Amino acid sequence: MADLDKLINLDGAVAAFNFSSKGELQESRISADSEMTDAILDLVAHVCVANTSIATMQARGWENVTGSGGFYPVKGFSLIGFDWTVIANEEAGVIMPNDNTDYEAAYAALEA
Amino acid sequence: MSVISDLVATPGVIAAGEYTYRGDRFTYDGQLDYETARMASIMCRATTMAVHMETDMLKHLKADCGCAPARGWVVRGDKMTVCVMANVFCFIDNANGSLNDIMAYLREHVESSETMLV
Amino acid sequence: MIKQIMILDGVMAVAHFRDDGELVEGYGMGGQEEQANLAHFAHNYKRLVQGNADQLSMFTGIRGWTPPGGWVVRGARYTVCSVGNVVCLFDGSEGHLNEVMQELRGASQW
Numbered sequence: 001m002a003d004l005d006k007l008i009n010l011d012g013a014v015a016a017f018n019f020s021s022k023g024e025l026q027e028s029r030i031s032a033d034s035e036m037t038d039a040i041l042d043l044v045a046h047v048c049v050a051n052t053s054i055a056t057m058q059a060r061g062w063e064n065v066t067g068s069g070g071f072y073p074v075k076g077f078s079l080i081g082f083d084w085t086v087i088a089n090e091e092a093g094v095i096m097p098n099d100n101t102d103y104e105a106a107y108a109a110l111e112a
Numbered sequence: 113m114s115v116i117s118d119l120v121a122t123p124g125v126i127a128a129g130e131y132t133y134r135g136d137r138f139t140y141d142g143q144l145d146y147e148t149a150r151m152a153s154i155m156c157r158a159t160t161m162a163v164h165m166e167t168d169m170l171k172h173l174k175a176d177c178g179c180a181p182a183r184g185w186v187v188r189g190d191k192m193t194v195c196v197m198a199n200v201f202c203f204i205d206n207a208n209g210s211l212n213d214i215m216a217y218l219r220e221h222v223e224s225s226e227t228m229l230v
Numbered sequence: 231m232i233k234q235i236m237i238l239d240g241v242m243a244v245a246h247f248r249d250d251g252e253l254v255e256g257y258g259m260g261g262q263e264e265q266a267n268l269a270h271f272a273h274n275y276k277r278l279v280q281g282n283a284d285q286l287s288m289f290t291g292i293r294g295w296t297p298p299g300g301w302v303v304r305g306a307r308y309t310v311c312s313v314g315n316v317v318c319l320f321d322g323s324e325g326h327l328n329e330v331m332q333e334l335r336g337a338s339q340w
Contacts, residue, residue, distance in 0.1 A: 035177045036177060039175065040170075040175040040177060043170055043173060043175045044170070044175070044179075047163075047166045047170070050162075050166070051159070051162065051163070051166075051185070051187075054158075054159065054162065054282070055159070055187040057285070058155045058159070058187075058285065059187075059189060060289075061285060061288070061289030061290075062151065062152075062155070062289075064289060065151065065288070065289055065291075066148050066151070069190075069191065070189050070190060070191035070192035071187070071189030071190065071191075071192055071194075072189065072190065073189075073190060074187060074188070074189055074190075075188045075189060075190060076186075076187070076188040077185070077186070077187055077188075078185060078186035078187075078188070079163055079166075079167070079179070079182060079185050080182065080183045080184040080185060080186070080197065080215075080219075081167060081178055081179030081180065081182055081183065082167075082178055082179060082180055082181055082182070082183060083177075083178025083179070084177070084178045084179065086179075087186075098183070098219060101212075101215065102212060103186070103211040103212050103215060104210070104211060104212055107188060135284075151288055154284055154285065154288060155285060157281065158278075158281025158282065158284060158285055159281075161277045161278060161280075161281050162278050162281065164274075165274035165275070165277065165278050168270075168274060169271070169274070172267070172270075
């Protein structure tokens with residue numbers, strides 16, 4: 001399980017959260033000046049699980065049809081919203097402002 | 113230089129392209145054959161439609177806090193990553209490309225798509 | 231014309247929407263605003279399912295996925311289902327999905 005304290009301490013991180021394989025929020029860290037709530041994070045977690053499933057279907061189909069690898073297993077899904085970005089793997093995610101998103105640091109922390 | 117040619121000239125980028133939201137046309141450049149690029153454009157368009165739907169719903173469910181309208185998405189694979197901003201897609205070799213640099217470029221050069229979606 | 235779907239057991243709302251998601255005609259629930267929300271949701275869901283069907287068609291190499299006929303989301307109590315540009319919300323403890331889908335298929339061809 002990802003270390004939420006490490007994720008929330010990434011530069012600019014607004015929230016960090018763990019979720020079940022069904023997308024239900026299990027644990028969270030929310031920065032003091034953020035508007036995020038656990039109810040919002042629960043919905044965002046469901047979005048991450050849904051898209052990771054779809055991406056996995058696409059990776060499997062793509063690899064079957066093209067014969068090329070590289071996408072499976074899917075390591076993460078990110079949604080770039082209007083103001084913020086959520087970066088997630090299959091069990092945890094972190095939300096960062098668009099103008100201060102460090103994907104590589106986020107993936108490194110998620111995969112640690 | 114266009115956005116696509118800029119992207120293709122970026123280290124680690126395998127291919128880049130753009131699709132119409134209607135799904136009737138696409139263009140691309142890079143190391144994919146035509147049929148593979150066509151499939152990539154179909155997949156990217158489908159996921160773009162999905163994330164737009166999801167962020168619209170989050171907004172509607174009062175869980176917005178800055179997510180809607182969606183600007184793009186990223187799927188990180190084992191060795192490759194696909195990233196999309198509006199209707200521009202880009203395939204990256206994880207070992208040789210910088211996702212941070214490519215996303216910063218896309219955010220700066222590709223406009224939000226909300227008004228163009230049909 | 232879709233009004234007659236309201237007489238089926240358990241049906242709480244029905245809406246007909248344009249290809250851009252705008253409500254054409256709606257009945258039931260709280261009123262026009264909620265019907266418009268249902269129409270908007272159904273429009274988005276239709277696009278999502280269309281995208282999934284396109285990909286299943288592409289990846290499986292067999293015919294029959296597209297164009298998608300409709301979709302159903304079955305909740306613990308309520309079910310939302312749609313065929314074409316008509317969507318219906320009903321209470322699963324009172325209504326029957328087969329019956330509703332049959333009526334929706336008919337209504338989508340009007």
